Amino acid sequence: MENIRELQAYAYFFFTLFLVVILYSYIVHLYRSEKKGTRDYEQYGKLALDDELDSKPIEPQETKENKEQK
């Protein structure tokens, strides 16, 4: 019984540590990709404001109509 409790305690500790690492890695990932210029997350905030049917999409989806335009 003591053994399984000890095992549970270790599992609990390392699992928590693992989750904390995941959480912080995601934050680092968000900031790093902005810094490197791969993605500007904050520009997506404009999606709620500039939302007319004929507004220019921030990142246009590849559709038949815009392929033809190219």
Added chain:
Amino acid sequence: MVNAAMEYDYTVSKWFAYLSIIFGIIGMVVGVLIAFQMAYPELNNLFGQYGTFSRLRPIHTNVVAFGFTLSGIWAAFYYISQRVLKVSIRENSVVHGIAKLHFFLYVILAAGLVVSLLLGITTSKEYAEMEWPLDILTVVVWILFGLALFGLIGMRREKTLYISMWYFIAFFLGVAMLYLFNNMEVPTYFVTGMGKWYHSVSMYAGTNDALVQWWYGHNAVAFVFTVPIVAMIYYFLPKESGQPVYSYKLSLLSFWGLMFVYLWAGGHHLIYSTVPDWMQTMGSIFSVILILPSWGSAINMLLTMKGEWNQLKESPLIKFMVLASTFYMLSTLEGPIQAIKSVNALAHFTDWIIGHVHDGTLGWVAFMIIAATLHMAPRYYKREIYSKKLMEMQFWLQTTGIVLYFSSMWIAGITQGMMWRAVDQYGNLAYSFIDTVTVLHPYYTIRAIGGLLFVIGLFMWAYNYVKTMQSGKILEKEPAFASPMGA
């Protein structure tokens, strides 16, 4: 790029908005009646068996949660999704047809639910009272909603899904999973020949049933009262105020945090019950951690107003939304406090829990739905909102109602909990149950009056909405940000 004649089509969105107003009034009028019944029990005898608290209470909860709230969410969904995906639902007749079918089957389902509950037909599982035939119809309605959701996403011009769309997707997937697992039931007649054809029993028994039930029950709060309402505020507050969301990165982080944490918190409904102790502890801990992603979204909303706080004074719509996110913060702090084991020992089964539920649902959910419909109305009808003054009055009346509601329930709940636990020097209980009932009477009356104020506000909302449709000043073009309002 887009056909010049093409514009957003709000037909289905409007239908859901009408339903939301109707269900809001029905559900909350019943709520006020049963609140008065708690204070004045003779009101139970008004309509024979159909007017008793036990018959009406599930009608109140179901009509408000799955009538008013879901309709409000879908009204917003069919509006927001077209706009942030930059696609009109009219561009694809199949998706548009599915959306309409979604609406009509939902109306049939809602009618079936109300009638069956009035007749006393129920599975007796809280918030999952529908019997199996209606459960099957629910699944069909949900699949249609999913087809419309992913249909619109498939048609989109904007590649990136705005944060609201992530929340709508989570709403669809979360409810689908929860609903299916909690409503696994055995139709008694077809399996054993016993009972009526529509009766069923849960596939799970005893503690397992309780665990699945509260995993579902609490996550119904997560995926109906939280996730889609967050989707709505992430669109409507920035749009109405003209300010982009304060931090898009924070919105993403909060999204994944909420998704991961919420599903584990349901165990807090079963603290000090027969479920394993570690599950109770887990439910408790995850509830406390839940403060972080919840406050992440709420603070993000308040910071969106940075430098623009004058709008709070000027616009009743901004008032509704800012107070909604403030109530969201309040109830997501209150819930975790109640989930701490030692606090739960006092709070469980008391009116404090009912107070908690209502500051969340009235302050956060209902305020967001009211704000959403009034933001959409000028865009639906190309008319100004009929009366700003009426909206201001509604806001203050309802806010007073909510404060009366939760403060009376806090006092009632803590009094109740303390009296149940009180013992004399020999360890005998100091009070009998009826002693608590006598003491709580004034608080029950205050609660019912609070509810009544809120319902009067709902009638003002409905009146303002209908007048906007009929006689609001006609707008030349669609407003970009702040919704225009008549005096």
